[in-house]
Amino acid sequence: MRTPQPTTTLEDQPMPVRAKLAATWTSFMFLYAYVDILNFFTPGTIEDILDGRVFEFALSQTFSTTALALMAIPILMIMLSMTLPAKVNRVANLIVASLYLPVTVFNAVGESWLYFYGLGIVLEVILLAVILRYAWTWPRTALSATTPDRETVRAQQRG
DSSP: OOOOOOOOOOOOOOOOHHHHHHHHHHHHHHHHHHHHHHHTTSTTHHHHHHTTEETTEEOSHHHHHHHHHHHHHHHHHHHHHHHSOHHHHHHHHHHHHHHHHHHHHHTTTTOSOHHHHHHHHHHHHHHHHHHHHHHHTOOOOOOOTTSOOHHHHHHHHHO
């Protein structure tokens, strides 16, 4: 006869907001990249690229540099979300995610595969909304009466 084992529950540790932001930017980047990669399977895309066009744009150094910048900013946000000081981090995430909302929606303009691009855009917008929510609701710590302010700490360090 077996002795019943005590039931245990998994510990659900709180996730730091920095990690949540970095994870969400990582998810955004995977989605952003895979929509572009899967687009190569859209009929006519490869032929257009071979003819020197992407969407309505001529392939050029300017196009490639702009595309790289559009990809690099969210990629850098993964690292910046983990390393920037909290106040700057919050503001950076609010600004960048807000700027990427219209960029993301613009990707639907002129596309014929509305289900494919629609799903990609909806998912990207959801991730950007999650980033905005995490940044907007960044937890705050109240200063206690015993916690010296920055000026007091600096004065003590100088003196």
